Amino acid sequence: MKSLYPVIMTEKVAETADFYVKKFDFDKTFEMDWYVSLKKGDYELAVFDCNHETVPGHKKGRQTSYLILNFEVEDAKNLYEKLVVNENLSALLELKDEEFGQRHFIVEDLNGVMIDVIEEIEQSEEFKKHYM
DSSP states (O other), X not given: OXXXXXXXXXXXXXXXXXXXXXXXXXXXXXXXXXXXXXXXXXXXXXXXXXXXXXXXXTTTTOOOOSOEEEEEOSOHHHHHIIIIIISOOOOSXXXXXXXXXXXXXXXXXXXXXXXXXXXXXXXXXXHHTTOO
């Protein structure tokens, strides 16, 4: 395998791509009206028109849903302040520390794709014993 990256299928290609560019600082590396490639450092994400001719018939028109993208960051609190407090993006889960070793919050894009913004923190003793 040379690469692996998620592709969000939507009817709102441009708007979805712009969301990730504006909110999470992705750069566009390829853009057409039906497909946009995004990149941030070593990480890639694509946005694809769910009605494109290459989508198999029984899957055509189905938009990505029930997906969680985990974005691991250095400072979840800082990004929470930027997105939720300053830009009024709704938090599905408010910023919180978890005993399993995460400080995180969850927002969603305009397609309902959940984005779990995660900062690794110290795990509780109970959870430490489960790590390999």
